[in-house]
Amino acid sequence: MSTATMTAPTEKKSHSLALKAGLLLVGIHIFMGLLTLVWLPYDPTAMAGGRLEGPSLLHLLGTDRLGRDLFTQMMIGSRIALIVGIGAVAIGAVIGVTLGLLAAFASKWLDDALAATLDILIAFPTLLIAMLVVAASDTANLWSAIIALGIALSAIVARLTRILAKRVLVMDYITAARTSGSSWPKIVAIHILPNIWPTLSVNFALQFGLAVIAEASLSYLGLGAPPPNASWGRILQEAQGTVYTAPLGAIAPGIALVSLAIGVNLLADGLRDTIDPTRRAR
Amino acid sequence: MSLVRVDHVSFGYTANRRILDDVSLEIAQGDTIGLVGESGSGKTTLLRLLLGLARPDSGTITFDGRPLDPRNGAFMRDFRRQAQVVYQDPYSSLDPRQTIQSIIAEPLRSLKIPGDHQKQVGDALEAVGLDRDVGTRFPHQFSGGQRQRIAIARAIVPGPRLLLADEAVSALDLTTRIRIVDLLAGLSKTMSLLFVSHDIGVVAALCRRIVILEKGRIVEAGDTAAVLANPQHPYTQRLLASVPRLTLNEVSS
Numbered sequence: 320m321s322t323a324t325m326t327a328p329t330e331k332k333s334h335s336l337a338l339k340a341g342l343l344l345v346g347i348h349i350f351m352g353l354l355t356l357v358w359l360p361y362d363p364t365a366m367a368g369g370r371l372e373g374p375s376l377l378h379l380l381g382t383d384r385l386g387r388d389l390f391t392q393m394m395i396g397s398r399i400a401l402i403v404g405i406g407a408v409a410i411g412a413v414i415g416v417t418l419g420l421l422a423a424f425a426s427k428w429l430d431d432a433l434a435a436t437l438d439i440l441i442a443f444p445t446l447l448i449a450m451l452v453v454a455a456s457d458t459a460n461l462w463s464a465i466i467a468l469g470i471a472l473s474a475i476v477a478r479l480t481r482i483l484a485k486r487v488l489v490m491d492y493i494t495a496a497r498t499s500g501s502s503w504p505k506i507v508a509i510h511i512l513p514n515i516w517p518t519l520s521v522n523f524a525l526q527f528g529l530a531v532i533a534e535a536s537l538s539y540l541g542l543g544a545p546p547p548n549a550s551w552g553r554i555l556q557e558a559q560g561t562v563y564t565a566p567l568g569a570i571a572p573g574i575a576l577v578s579l580a581i582g583v584n585l586l587a588d589g590l591r592d593t594i595d596p597t598r599r600a601r
Numbered sequence: 602m603s604l605v606r607v608d609h610v611s612f613g614y615t616a617n618r619r620i621l622d623d624v625s626l627e628i629a630q631g632d633t634i635g636l637v638g639e640s641g642s643g644k645t646t647l648l649r650l651l652l653g654l655a656r657p658d659s660g661t662i663t664f665d666g667r668p669l670d671p672r673n674g675a676f677m678r679d680f681r682r683q684a685q686v687v688y689q690d691p692y693s694s695l696d697p698r699q700t701i702q703s704i705i706a707e708p709l710r711s712l713k714i715p716g717d718h719q720k721q722v723g724d725a726l727e728a729v730g731l732d733r734d735v736g737t738r739f740p741h742q743f744s745g746g747q748r749q750r751i752a753i754a755r756a757i758v759p760g761p762r763l764l765l766a767d768e769a770v771s772a773l774d775l776t777t778r779i780r781i782v783d784l785l786a787g788l789s790k791t792m793s794l795l796f797v798s799h800d801i802g803v804v805a806a807l808c809r810r811i812v813i814l815e816k817g818r819i820v821e822a823g824d825t826a827a828v829l830a831n832p833q834h835p836y837t838q839r840l841l842a843s844v845p846r847l848t849l850n851e852v853s854s
Contacts, residue, residue, distance in 0.1 A: 491694035495755070498652050500681040500711035509707075513698045596739045597697050 415476025
């Protein structure tokens with residue numbers, strides 16, 4: 320007991336530190352993304368200076384090989400990454416949680432069939448499924464990429480939801496809810512979702528990072544948002560040829576990607592620990 | 602007058618293995634019955650049938666003269682209000698993410714019982730020996746015995762006529778067990794009680810009548826005192842002989 324009371328404050332401190340760091344990192348990207356809606360330092364498609372200029376007060380990150388301002392493009396990249404991450408995770412969550420709950424409640428053979436289908440889908444890399452979906456749609460644009468990533472992620476969400484829901488379903492408090500007269504939809508809303516949510520939310524944060532990186536990969540391959548949408552993946556791709564002369568073009572989107580992915584994970588962890596009543600002290 | 606009547610009920614989860622075989626049982630108004638048997642004897646299955654969570658393969662169960670039919674929504678709502686249950690494990694029977702108020706009020710909400718739910722929950726908490734104001738707290742802030750009291754409060758809040766207790770004290774330590782048995786004994790003055798247990802000692806202390814279940818069949822039933830004083834069936838005799846006793850000799854050595 321004495322150890323518990325001694326470690327508790329440190330633990331709490333690290334939780335709030337994670338939350339603050341996550342808020343800061345995600346906050347920067349949200350600020351940049353929102354700012355692009357009302358103000359940009361330069362026209363992202365126009366030449367703003369000389370080619371491959373180094374960082375200066377006029378161009379904080381320098382310019383690319385066409386003389387466009389890199390910082391402007393990075394700002395737009397933040398907006399695109401946030402739209403992709405939130406959109407793909409939202410689509411993946413809605414489809415995945417619905418399918419997972421269906422499987423958890425289904426009869427044995429339907430459950431087995433769903434589980435096998437999900438395992439096959441998961442065996443393909445997310446990026447490959449996304450590429451298939453993008454290739455199957457007529458035009459490659461931001462939305463086709465988001466939908467493709469959402470569908471690819473939904474298989475992972477569905478499998479996780481199925482397992483988590485099954486684990487909750489055998490608990491006595493579910494039987495108690497039934498003998499208390501609660502209907503199944505009510506039991507799902509009141510007991511099952513709140514109890515699987517902490518694990519799901521951590522998974523959503525991981526997938527947010529996965530989606531943003533996958534979109535960058537799609538863009539890198541020319542399957543993502545077409546120009547003039549400056550996604551981080553496209554900036555990376557365009558910087559490929561000049562990586563030795565102007566390394567910032569590759570380093571900046573790399574750091575941005577990692578910082579957003581880490582930020583979302585820290586934020587999700589911190590939020591879960593703050594909201595979860597069972598993690599609060601007695 | 603009999604409140605529950607189980608008539609020649611058989612049940613199996615699979616076609617070739619019977620869990621309950623031709624079980625007949627009657628619970629009279631105000632009765633306290635101990636249902637005793639080892640693990641796997643079919644006690645919990647019988648309880649599930651009595652709660653309408655499963656339907657017997659053959660035979661009938663009636664509650665208050667009406668057949669227990671899980672598909673009859675109107676009947677089930679009324680039945681749920683009148684028959685409530687306390688589970689064995691107080692750590693898994695309370696949703697960890699709900700407040701005590703919300704947990705105990707669930708039957709009131711779901712069964713659409715009118716009245717001031719907050720007050721009804723407070724009354725139930727007091728009836729099981731807890732403070733009225735613990736409603737804002739969460740299950741993990743309570744001990745095992747307190748949790749079982751909360752589970753009992755949830756069971757009695759809709760004012761049932763029948764309380765089913767599924768091994769309700771076996772997960773508790775000895776002193777807590779005695780207190781919860783006392784609590785159930787007090788409650789049994791106002792409602793019928795079916796107490797499922799593998800512990801003959803607890804049943805002897807709590808129940809007027811006893812029913813012994815072995816491999817899905819009722820092998821002996823009757824007045825608790827009479828059955829325990831003079832067990833007829835060899836299984837009952839074995840059960841009684843297996844009750845652990847501490848003699849002075851064993852303690853001192």
